[in-house]
Amino acid sequence: MNSPTTRRAFLATAATLGAAAAVSAAPALGATPPKLVHHVFFWLKNPDSKEDLAQLLAGIRGLAAIETVRGIHVGVPASTEKREVVDNSFSASxxxxxxxVAGQNAYQVHPLHQKFVAECSHLWAKVIVYDALAV
Structure with missing residues (x-):
């Protein structure tokens, strides 16, 4: 049945489910959002290697288990519009x-972070880190 009511109900349900999925993928910010964002960009030595990228992404995802990490987003360059201000030369972020800051400092010396560096640092040619504190 293709009645307008059925279509509207379907679209409303789809929109609600889409919004719920987007919210569940975001960091659990709670009442007090995290104060520090640690953004890291990686350039692979072998940027065409799907295996190297998969290993790096798996290693990054493992960092979510560190107790002081409140949320994580793992990504690759998006196919967005080419503009002068957009740098999509990285392999992963x-x-x-x-x-x-204390939580980020604890992360830096955590055994899981040290293991990630030991197991994945041979994959990257360059890393840039941006740390931002909320004001």
Whole structure:
């Protein structure tokens, strides 16, 4: 049945489910959003290697298990409009959310982070880090 009511109900349900999926993928910000964002960009030594990228992404995802990490976003360059201000030359990126500088400092020396560096650093040619504190 293709009645307007049925289509509207379907679209409303689809929109609600889509919004719920988007919210569930975002970091659990709670009442107090994390104060520090740790954004890391990686350039692979072998940028055409799907295996190297898969290994790097798996390693990055493992960092979510560190207790002080409040949220994580793992990504690759998006196919967005080419503009002078857009740099999509990187292979992968991570955004980690922390409550404070102390949480990010604890992350840096955590055994899981040290293991990630030991197991994946041979994959990348370059890394750039941007840490931003909420104001």
């Amino acid at each position: 991570e955004i980690l959310y922390f409550d404070d």
